[in-house]
Amino acid sequence: MEHADLIVIGAGQSGLATAALAPRHGFARVLVLESAQQPGGAWPRYYDSLTLFSPARYSALPGMRFPGDPDRYPLRDDVIDYLHAYAERLPASVRTSTTVASVTRQDGVWRVRAEDGREFTAAAVVAATGDFGSPFLPGTPGRTEFGGRVLHAADYRSPHVFAGQRVIVVGGGNSAIQIAAELGPLADTTLATRRPVAWTPQRPLGRDLHWWLKHTRLDTAPIRRLLTKIPISVIDDGTHRAALDRHGVDRRAMFSRFTTDGVLWADGTHEPADTVVYATGYRPVFGYLTDSGALDDEGVPFHRGGMSTTVKGLGFVGMEFQRSFSSKTLRGVGRDASWLLRRLAEARR
Structure with missing residues (x-):
């Protein structure tokens, strides 16, 4: 059995940021x-x-700038390369191919067991697996009867396999818009949403939106109050919106149900379809904490800002709206990790 001062579960952006900052707060191992x-x-x-x-x-992430032109918008592979390089510089030991099966607290110590039987102990644990690994598919009536293909954006890779098909993309966020825009030239594509798509300019008054978020401190405003006033919208410089128009990608109210060969739209119209892509987000899953006392009956953590309110020495990083609008993003996880580590360190004293 191996012991550490802190065990971080997950080596994505949240876990890596947490591990990088941990020594600053007294977590040496x-x-x-x-x-x-x-x-x-x-x-x-x-x-x-x-x-x-x-x-x-x-x-x-904290302590390492993103390479290249600071004003460019990185691609997926750019981020992957960046995270690999970041992990190599960590003041921590990263154990890959290690799936955590359970995390329990016994006699004031956290015990972490991997599926292969290995065990680890620590004074504190941070669950940084987030929710990106748990795609959410709404329970749309008739889905099991549909003879076409249904997939989540998590399983979508490129538009080429859908060439010539009738495709419906469900969702009104950034991923749904990007996917629908690149499907448009190759497939007969429709965007299905619960409400009209809301658009936010990517560079209002010549400055990137994130410049405004930083200088207005919008991210640090009370989350609950803001959520009731600011709708989630698509951030776009006009490129994707123009692509939707150019390739005839229309937007319709969400269909009411699947049929055997297509969908039934809200106005009662039936239409055949080959593929439905759900870009409907993700849901947090912390199965390894099931017996820890840290989760409610639906598996959602009891927490305040990421700090567990029911179990000592446990925290979370990378949950949506954990402390701010950017909590689940590359630019936000470091701030949340620092806040959480400070409180975990105080709890040890």
Whole structure:
């Protein structure tokens, strides 16, 4: 059995940022446990053309700038390369191919057991697996009867395999828009959403949106109040919106159900379809914490800002709206990790 001051579960952006900052808060011996064969979290599984909507200067983790032009918008592979390089510089031991099966607290010590039987102990644990590994598919009526293909954006890679098909993309966020825009030239594509798509200019008044977020401190404003006033929208410089128009990608109200060969639209119209792509986000799954007392009946953590409110020495990094609008992003996880580590260190005293 191996002991550490801190065990971080997950070597994606959240886990790597946490491990990098941990020594500053007194955690000398840090272990990062990652189920995949390499660090990088869910990034290697995203679709090929994924492009960040934050420029490189606002897409870096603590202590290492994102290489290249700071005003460019990095691609998926740029991020993967960056995370690999970041992991190599960590003041921590990263154990890949290590899937955590359970995390329990006994006699004031956290015990972490891997699926292969290895065990680790630590004074504190940070769950940084986030939710990108748990795609959410809504329970649309008739889905099991549909004879076509249904997939989540997590399983979408490129548009070429859908050439000539009738495709419906479900969702109104950035991923849905990017996928629909690149499907448009090759497939008869429709965007299905619950409400009209809201658009946010990527460079208002000549400055990138993230410059405004930083200088207005919008990210640090009370989250609950802001969520009731600011709708989630698509950040775009006009490129994707123009592509949708150019290739005839229309937007319709979400269909009411699947049929055997297509969908039934809200207005009662039936239409055949070959493929439906759900870009409907992800849900947090912390199965390894099931017996820890840290989760409610639906598996959601009891926490305040990422600090567990039911179990000592446990925290979370990388959850959506954990402390700010950027909590689940490259530019936000470092700030949340620093806040959490400071409180975990205080709890040890």
